[in-house]
Amino acid sequence: MRKVMIALALVGAASPVAAQVVTREVKTADYEFSYAYPAAAGRIAGLKAWLDADRSRIQAKAARDGVAARREARQSGYPYHRYSFDKTWKVVTDTPRFLSLSGDSYDFTGGAHGSPASHGLVWDKAAGRRLDPKAVFTSLPAFQTAIRIDYCARLKTEQVKRNQGDLSSMNACPPLKDLTVLLGSTNGRAIDRIGLIADPYVAGSYAEGAYEVTLPVTRAILGAVKPQYRGAFAVRG
Known part of the structure; x- marks a missing residue:
């Protein structure tokens, strides 16, 4: 039974x-x-x-x-x-x-x-x-443009750390469509940070595990949010 x-x-x-x-x-x-x-x-x-x-x-x-x-x-x-x-x-x-x-x-x-x-x-x-958290943005290309430079730089820093500086084994910065997006807040009043998770194999080997990067909501990110949701977001910093 x-x-x-x-x-x-x-x-x-x-x-x-x-x-x-x-x-x-x-x-x-x-x-x-x-x-x-x-x-x-x-x-x-x-x-x-x-x-x-x-x-x-x-x-x-x-x-x-x-x-x-x-x-x-x-x-x-x-x-x-x-x-x-x-x-x-x-x-x-x-x-x-x-x-x-x-x-x-x-x-x-x-x-x-x-x-x-x-x-x-x-x-x-x-x-x-x-x-889906990605649905609060006007489009994936617009959201990706708003985060790509900051996200890729932070991801690379973590990749270098986990691979002990060996750049030859590092995966390229993955596209937004392959990432899990989380909406977060530092104060419980408005969304002011974005979590981006690359599961195993997306940004590295299985052994490297998942890569999680958290970004503050910037004016560029806020500009990529659909108008009906912008009031629920706040620029941080």
């Missing part, structure tokens, strides 16, 4: 926006699955519905794939290494206009290692709908 555990856990009680996490964990002979999101997201009906649907969709796929892989291993006579998937959403910031979340996931389907990935999500309180 499948064992399902649903729990509420306190995480960072000093931070009201991330005080609780709703977690579902499943473990069977075929697969392991874990999905969590903050209670702040669970209190918004529309966002909760999307998160629960996302959880159900991913769990169903993990179950199907695990059953099929275990059957194939048994038929082929080799050991089965149980498939696993976990995804955790956390609050980046909660401003009057936006609830911004970041997501981390890890998918293991055999092989030498699993696949980590990052995700970004924004709930627009005024419109009552979910947005």
Whole structure:
């Protein structure tokens, strides 16, 4: 019989926006699955519905794939290494206009290692709908133009550090379409910083891990924000 555990856990009680996490964990002979999101997201009906649907969709796929892989291993006579998937959403910031979340996931389907990935999500309180963080900008080219020089310079500094100065192994500065974008705030009132995550293989090898760069919102970045969202942003510095 499948064992399902649903729990509420306190995480960072000093931070009201991330005080609780709703977690579902499943473990069977075929697969392991874990999905969590903050209670702040669970209190918004529309966002909760999307998160629960996302959880159900991913769990169903993990179950199907695990059953099929275990059957194939048994038929082929080799050991089965149980498939696993976990995804955790956390609050980046909660401003009057936006609830911004970041997501981390890890998918293991055999092989030498699993696949980590990052995700970004924004709930627009005024419109009552979910947005990809990139959707608040007029276009990807406009946003990329506004950040590219600063982003690439900061990324290169981190690449040099991780590669101990060996420039020959460094990847080129990746395009914005390959990055996860997070909307952040230093004061909880307006979006004044942008997080840019390059997952493994995007800006470096798997061993290098993910590269995360945080940029302050500049006038150039603000100019790339769609007019209907500009009031929710603030130039920093």
